[in-house]
Amino acid sequence: MNTAITTSRRATARDWGGLGVLVLALLLISVDATVLDIAVPAISAHLAPTTPQLLWIIDVYSFVLAGLLVTMGALGDRIGRRRLLLIGAVGFGLASAVAAWSVTPEMLIAARVLQGIAGATLMPATLGLIRAMFTDPRQRTIAIAVWSAMAGGGAALGPLLGGWLLEHFWWGSVFLINLPVMLALVALGPILVPESRDPNPGRFDLISAGLSMLALVPVVYAIKEIAAHGIDLAMIGIAALGVVAGVLFVRRQRALADPMLDLRLFALPRFRTAVLTNLLSVFALAGVLFFGSQYLQLVLGRSPLDAGLLLLPGMLASMVAALASAWLVRMWRPGLVLGAALVVAAIGASLFALLSADPAGGVWPFVAGFLLVGTGVGVALTISSDMVVGSAPAERAGAAAAVSETAYEAGVALGVAILGSVVMAVFRHGLDVSSVPQDRLAPARESLGGAVETARQLPEHVGAALLDSAHTAFVSGLHVAAIATALILLSVGCYAARASTAPVRVNDESAERNSDHPRVGADH
Numbered sequence: 428m429n430t431a432i433t434t435s436r437r438a439t440a441r442d443w444g445g446l447g448v449l450v451l452a453l454l455l456i457s458v459d460a461t462v463l464d465i466a467v468p469a470i471s472a473h474l475a476p477t478t479p480q481l482l483w484i485i486d487v488y489s490f491v492l493a494g495l496l497v498t499m500g501a502l503g504d505r506i507g508r509r510r511l512l513l514i515g516a517v518g519f520g521l522a523s524a525v526a527a528w529s530v531t532p533e534m535l536i537a538a539r540v541l542q543g544i545a546g547a548t549l550m551p552a553t554l555g556l557i558r559a560m561f562t563d564p565r566q567r568t569i570a571i572a573v574w575s576a577m578a579g580g581g582a583a584l585g586p587l588l589g590g591w592l593l594e595h596f597w598w599g600s601v602f603l604i605n606l607p608v609m610l611a612l613v614a615l616g617p618i619l620v621p622e623s624r625d626p627n628p629g630r631f632d633l634i635s636a637g638l639s640m641l642a643l644v645p646v647v648y649a650i651k652e653i654a655a656h657g658i659d660l661a662m663i664g665i666a667a668l669g670v671v672a673g674v675l676f677v678r679r680q681r682a683l684a685d686p687m688l689d690l691r692l693f694a695l696p697r698f699r700t701a702v703l704t705n706l707l708s709v710f711a712l713a714g715v716l717f718f719g720s721q722y723l724q725l726v727l728g729r730s731p732l733d734a735g736l737l738l739l740p741g742m743l744a745s746m747v748a749a750l751a752s753a754w755l756v757r758m759w760r761p762g763l764v765l766g767a768a769l770v771v772a773a774i775g776a777s778l779f780a781l782l783s784a785d786p787a788g789g790v791w792p793f794v795a796g797f798l799l800v801g802t803g804v805g806v807a808l809t810i811s812s813d814m815v816v817g818s819a820p821a822e823r824a825g826a827a828a829a830v831s832e833t834a835y836e837a838g839v840a841l842g843v844a845i846l847g848s849v850v851m852a853v854f855r856h857g858l859d860v861s862s863v864p865q866d867r868l869a870p871a872r873e874s875l876g877g878a879v880e881t882a883r884q885l886p887e888h889v890g891a892a893l894l895d896s897a898h899t900a901f902v903s904g905l906h907v908a909a910i911a912t913a914l915i916l917l918s919v920g921c922y923a924a925r926a927s928t929a930p931v932r933v934n935d936e937s938a939e940r941n942s943d944h945p946r947v948g949a950d951h
Contacts, residue, residue, distance in 0.1 A: 457581025491543025500829025766924025775799025
């Protein structure tokens with residue numbers, strides 16, 4: 428590893444302009460991650476995909492993205508992060524055009540695969556370039572706060588923009604919104620974003636690239652399938668394949684002189700804490716978003732647009748909190764701020780235990796709870812991302828950023844899968860189907876949406892009883908998941924706060940010196 432000392436310098440106006448270009452790439456990804464959800468009914472109506480095809484249209488993007496993040500982060504360190512960013516932007520734009528004008532489900536699935544490949548180049552490249560452009564720790568924290576706020580803003584904008592587009596245009600328009608952003612990125616990137624790469628990258632190891640994808644894709648796939656359909660031996664076998672590939676990947680990285688992922692980074696307490704925090708913060712947020720939207724629409728009977736508007740305060744709070752985190756770490760140690768943010772998110776998650784199954788009930792516990800979760804997660808994601816890239820040497824910034832993004836993707840998958848399994852287990856146990864005809868049992872027990880649809884097809888008194896039971900059982904599951912989420916966030920918050928005040932061991936100090944970067948927040 429190159430251990431030349433990286434000097435700190437103040438960012439120029441060009442650097443701040445370059446940051447604006449980089450957040451365009453992030454906006455491209457974050458909007459696309461949420462805008463598709465609202466377009467699913469329209470896609471189903473026009474392309475008539477089978478159920479497995481529809482699941483692949485939704486999920487294949489995240490499978491490919493998660494599998495390629497580490498590889499693309501290491502590739503950017505070698506060929507140049509700006510070059511990879513621009514290649515990815517063009518690829519994402521072209522894939523979006525193919526998706527918009529798809530005429531068959533298979534064509535749309537192929538386009539989503541291409542979007543996943545291109546998306547995997549954008550996320551680690553943006554964080555890696557921020558690490559290279561902003562070497563002053565305080566300015567880098569502000570830059571990452573802006574980066575994180577745009578991620579939250581894009582996620583909030585996605586459903587609202589998608590709803591407006593679907594009211595005025597055809598379903599493919601939700602993909603075409605990527606094209607103007609891509610054109611601006613390609614035009615301004617070469618002017619405002621400087622190139623950066625590892626000066627001594629070593630050989631690119633194809634075997635490591637294959638093992639990293641083989642480790643992540645089967646695990647993410649198995650988690651999602653188990654969440655949707657329950658535990659299955661085939662899925663356990665697929666997950667085991669991913670675990671074995673992961674073990675082989677780690678062993679190979681330890682043996683290589685120039686590893687794709689430098690495992691010595693995990694010797695840094697702040698790096699470990701940041702990665703864990705990143706994963707579990709997104710775990711909580713993903714679960715809340717996934718089940719919160721179902722609660723608002725299927726239990727309270729709100730329209731998709733109303734549901735999006737009720738989610739908006741929490742999303743906006745996440746943006747504001749991300750920007751405020753740059754100021755907070757000037758007053759307190761980053762680890763303490765991180766711990767406090769997770770405690771705030773835990774309090775928010777606990778408010779979901781007050782949700783009512785009565786459609787006439789108020790929405791204040793949901794809005795207040797999501798507001799606190801958004802605030803805490805906004806701060807936590809910003810500081811953890813800053814700690815990850817700040818702990819890594821500049822020449823390995825892309826690979827370090829890829830670890831952060833992989834933790835993010837894993838958190839999304841685990842949040843939906845684990846919390847989903849908890850909610851659905853309680854739902855199926857508490858659902859009263861004693862009056863439901865035998866041929867309608869399976870769809871009624873499959874999900875809350877299935878129970879609602881089944882209730883509409885039954886005689887009024889039977890349907891009303893099923894609907895009431897479904898609402899009560901689903902909300903009971905939400906209460907259990909909310910308490911579990913709050914306890915997890917509280918535990919990680921205490922761990923982060925304790926880790927920030929723990930004495931640094933000799934081995935950790937050596938690892939910090941090898942990272943070629945002062946401890947994150949040491950100058951605050």
